[in-house]
Amino acid sequence: MIKMSEFIQNNLSRVERLNLMRKLLIDMDKGLISPAEVKERFKKILENVHPAEIAIIENILIVQDHFPQEKIHRLCDVHIDIFRESLESQEINVQKSHPLYLLYDEHKKISEILGMVMKIASSIENNKNVDAVTKILEENLPVFDSLFDIENHMVREENALFPFLEKHDVVQPPQILWNEHDSLRVRLKDLRGYLNKASNLNNQEIDELPNLLKYIVDLKTSHIYKENKILFPTALDKLEEAEWDKVWEGMNEIGYAKYTDLSLVKETGKIYKKKEILEDRYIYLESGKFTLDELNALFETLPIEITFINKDDIVQFFNRGEKRVFVRTKAVLGRTVQNCHPPKSVHIVNKILEDFKSGKRNVAEFWINMQGRLIYIRYFAVRDSLGNYLGTLEVTQDVTDIKKLEGEKRIYSEE
Known part of the structure; x- marks a missing residue:
């Protein structure tokens, strides 16, 4: 995969390219140019944009141009549409032992689950009476269990991957995606409410349920695209090998979902290194003392x-x-x-x-x-x-x- 540091096109330096694209996005936000015009007039400039460059531009818009973070979140889909042709051409290859391989594989499994959820939505639309809908929901409880287990995937990303991106000043993509995680959580909570009263749904709720399921599918499908095409390539460009080992350690500590292929998980040992200077000595506090082992054990016991x-x-x-x-x-x-x-x-x-x-x-x-x-x-x-x-x-x-x-x-x- 091309590293961003190696990426120069059309006789423009990387800084010049970033500045040009930043100005295009500002003009588009002001209504001076439409997304379609941007794609047509600047096709050559945009056709090989590196995913990490999108992250850099959005960060500049917030820090330098004082764009509200909420506006960047709203414009994210527009930005992706402008760069879509370039993003479609981006392919990354990682070994099976890499954390991203597992996350990509989980995305495939999640997409299969979303396909089943979409079929459930269609079935409900074609069977609007309470008994039929109750039967459909009860027969598909295993599908919904797998859908709810997406929470595990999101928590692992938020706590094992996002922190390392932030250390490399990649802030906006994780923030945007975390926002989408929370939006999805709200909808999944709504879905639990429908399932908990499956046999007592009224006509209005039966009408609303397919739309809720479709919204969840659309939101997560779009979300997976952003992660596959922007977040993951950017992470691969930025993180060092030692940091990927720490990503594994964090993911292993959190655990995995029902649909995770555990054969892809790289085992990591939990290694606690003592500072020799404290190993056999006391840490003195105002009202007592501890050895380092005692202090660690105390905190773990609280x-x-x-x-x-x-x-x-x-x-x-x-x-x-x-x-x-x-x-x-x-x-x-x-x-x-x-x-x-x-x-x-x-x-x-x-x-x-x-x-x-x-x-x-x-x-x-x-x-x-x-x-x-x-x-x-x-x-x-x-x-x-x-x-x-x-x-x-x-x-x-x-x-x-x-x-x-x-x-x-x-x-x-x-x-």
Whole structure:
């Protein structure tokens, strides 16, 4: 595959090409030129655009031209349409031992699932009575289970791949795709609601259901195209071999979907390297001391999830308990906390940090229902003895069972 550094065409330097395409997109946004005119008049310039160049242009539009991020997200499909001919010609070949090979293979499996979902939508359209629709839904529960398992694929991308792209200043494509992940999650949640009341759907819901299924198929199909043609080639261009090993490590830690071909998974061992200077020594704190092993074990034993974000908004630490509410991999370390959250909630994160840094607040708390569990999330401003802001501690706890406690328990039980 051609590396971007090797890519020059039409006697234009790479910088000149990027600047020309940036101006075209700005003029198009202003209505000075249509997408069709751009494709026709500048065909030679556009015909071999490298996928990574699209990512660079969109980042420039935000940083240099102050385009709102929401506008870039809206224009993404238009940009892809302009560069489609070039993207169609892009082919990348990776070995079976590469993480992208597995992700590409999962996309093929997901596309097969989407094809089955589309057939289900057609069947419902042709059978509008409640009994027939109930039967169709019940007979296809395994298909829906596989569809819902797309969540696993999305979580792996968000936590094992996206952080490494951000380290190479590829920010916009992951943000756009994460937005689409969240849109898909909303629709899948709607679909669960229909399935939970399958035998009690009213006529309006029966009419709406095929449209919902088609929307899910269209959204995910478009999403797969963007990842295959832009995100993955850009990742291959940017990431180093050692980083791909870390991508494997993160994906293996999260686990895989029902449709994943596990024969393609590259096993990685979890290796924890001790700093020799601390190996047999104590770490002294104000109220006691620990060896490094004791301190690590203590954090892993805590019945809560904690994450520490330093004063520069960088994720610096998290504990790795056995049962986590929110997925974390080591790829998150060194990542800005804003990039660890869905784009739609970043403004809330920024407001909390702003209030903590200004001294306006020291605590922020939320509670949400997630898969039938009550999750309590708290944020604490961490300050030194003089009150200077050092960072933020996030504490997450599943309080479902705690909320059920009544009376007292004073006797130790053997159970």
